[in-house]
Amino acid sequence: MVLETILSPHRRSASFKKQFPRDELGSWSTLLQRHRFLLTALVLLVxxxxxxxxxxxxxxxxxxxxxxxxxxxxxxxLEHVKSSLSKGKLKLT
Structure with a gap:
């Protein structure tokens, strides 16, 4: 019952709608601005x-x-594999 009141779209306050307008949540420019650091780190990592x-x-x-x-x-x-196995470690070249 509490879950229904939280998830119900009719119960949201006006301040929530002002904070996150519907068109701003889905725009690409907003996503790029909010996640610029993560995207930069991802590009650098790649x-x-x-x-x-x-x-x-x-x-x-x-x-x-x-x-x-x-x-x-x-x-x-095959000779390299045999020598690696005889030493006790497997190293593929």
């Missing part, structure tokens, strides 16, 4: 993750098997 992934992929692929092709590369990678 940029830094992209840079990190670029360098992780380009610099991380400098193993001894990178210039080999076909069966030679598969054999080289």
């Amino acid at each position: 940029f830094l993750c992209t840079v990190y992934l670029y360098f992780a992929v380009t610099l991380g692929a400098t193993g001894s098997c990178t210039r080999l092709t076909g069966a030679e590369r598969a054999q080289c990678q």
Whole structure:
């Protein structure tokens, strides 16, 4: 019963309507203004993750098997996996 009075659209006060007009709640410009810091932080995070992934992929692929092709590369990678397992840790290259 209390929940009905809280959620009822007929029970809202006039000050609530003045504080948040209906057209202002859904406009994109209002959303951008209110969440500018979060959006800036999100853009910065995406940029830094992209840079990190670029360098992780380009610099991380400098193993001894990178210039080999076909069966030679598969054999080289298999030897690396066997040596990693024998040391007690699994490191994929």
